[in-house]
Amino acid sequence: MARKRGFRNIVKEFKTYFGDGLxxxxxxxxRDVGLNGEYSxxxxxxxxxxxxHVNIFDLLDAVKEGRTPPHFGTAGELAEYTLETGRVYPKKAAKKMGPVRALLRMIF
Incomplete structure (x- = not known):
């Protein structure tokens, strides 16, 4: 029940944030994840x-607050954090949406 009350439509939030994928x-x-290179x-x-290695929930929260999301040294550290906090992006939705896949890591 608590899950329903606190539910965020993270898929919709990411899609709105990301735009058309240009x-x-x-x-x-x-830039938002803290990469400073020139990407053409x-x-x-x-x-x-x-x-x-950033959590997608944390990324979207950081963007709203004008800061860089916390980074994890390894995919394993990110997985541990993600499972502990329950901030898991739905795998089913990730397969449908290309851009978010660039941030997804195997956590199970």
Whole structure:
């Protein structure tokens, strides 16, 4: 029951945040997670994002607050945090939406 009261539509939030998936959207995502490089293609953005371990809920909260989300040193540390906090992005939705997949890590 508590889950329903506190439920966030994280899929909708990310889709609204990300936009149409144009290069500008990808570059903004890179900046928002704290990557400072020059990324001239979506492919470059995707490759750079593979090196970042952030929780998607934390990312969206950080963007709203004008700060960079906390980073984790490894995918394992991110998985542990994600499971402890219950801030898990729904796997089913991730398969449908390309951009969010760049941030997803195996946690189970």
């Amino acid at each position: 290069l500008d959207d990808w570059q903004r995502l890179c 293609s979506i492919t470059q953005c995707r490759k750079a994002l593979r090196t970042v």
